[in-house]
Amino acid sequence: MDEDTARVRGDWDRMAAGYDRGERLQRLVIGDTRARLCGRARGRTLEVAVGSGHDLPHYPAGVGLTGLDLSPAMLALARRRAAALGRAVTLVEGDAQDLPFADGDFDTVLCVLALCTIPDQRRALAEMYRVLRPGGLLLLADHIEYTRVPWRWRESARARPRRLPRALAREVGFAVDRHDRTALGFVERVVAHRPGTPGERPQTG
Helix, strand or coil, X not given: CCHHHHHHHHHHHHHHHHHHHHHHHHHHHHCCHHHHHHCCCCCEEXXXXXXXXXXXXXXXXXXXXXEEECCHHHHHHHHHHHHHHCCCEEEEECCCCCCCCCCCCEEEEEEECCHHHCCCHHHHHHHHHHHEEEEEEEEEEEECCCCCCCHHHHXXXXXXXXXXXXXXXXXXXXXXXXXXXXXXXXXXXXEEECCCCCCCXXXXX
16 A cells, blocks of 8 residues: 555544534535435445445445445444444445456446545546446546635645546546536536446456
């Protein structure tokens, strides 16, 4: 694990204890984003950066769900939430930039409000592409770069300026089916897919 990734894991471990206190405010800001995206999941589904499990109540009953997170402390919260909901989910500690899954393992990959915290966002999306089967679905919601003053000044000071999620998805090969914005335009929602025929296995080597 590189230094930046280790730092991010430490940050999330420290934030875990108080993380869920902001859940109600977050719902007010992003509305039904979690329910809308999770409701589209089908088949074997991977949630990248599952965090404390905010999305768990929103998945359809028939989804076979795996949740991955970098932070052991956040995974502990997700495990307790899953137990309280009676939700079957496989929780895995791991790095979004190096997913511990085989090519084409999943029918759906989802990542909500976490892509911008990953040191190498493009690499993470390339990994999501790899583990999706051809025809598989990518569901994203993430903060976008701020373009209006005074937030634009803050954005310009970031070590890694944020990119539009849909632009990054296209760069690694996804076909973007639709996108829109919520939270006063600060969050972009993306529905995309990995091109190819459903059931086709991805090319390797």
